[in-house]
Amino acid sequence: xxxxxxxxxxxxxxxxxxxxxxxxxxxxxxxxxxxxxxxxxxxxxxxxxxxxxxxxxxxxxxxxxxxxxxxxxxxxxxxxxxxxxxxxx
Numbered sequence: 001x002x003x004x005x006x007x008x009x010x011x012x013x014x015x016x017x018x019x020x021x022x023x024x025x026x027x028x029x030x031x032x033x034x035x036x037x038x039x040x041x042x043x044x045x046x047x048x049x050x051x052x053x054x055x056x057x058x059x060x061x062x063x064x065x066x067x068x069x070x071x072x073x074x075x076x077x078x079x080x081x082x083x084x085x086x087x088x089x
Contacts, residue, residue: 006070013066020058027051
């Protein structure tokens, strides 16, 4: 398949996102721990949802950026003339 982009390095992504996952778990746990008895769901649900939404967004953005970076790395730089300006095609 000639238009296929390079596969992502999932182990590298996992390592890069572990700190973000830890942060999210701590935020959700704090939201639940800080809620008063009898109001745990009511007072923690929105904070937990916000943290999890942020995590989802960050993961998706980083994975997309990793795909762009991998695709750019797969293509050699374009040929340039000696004066530093690119040649016209």
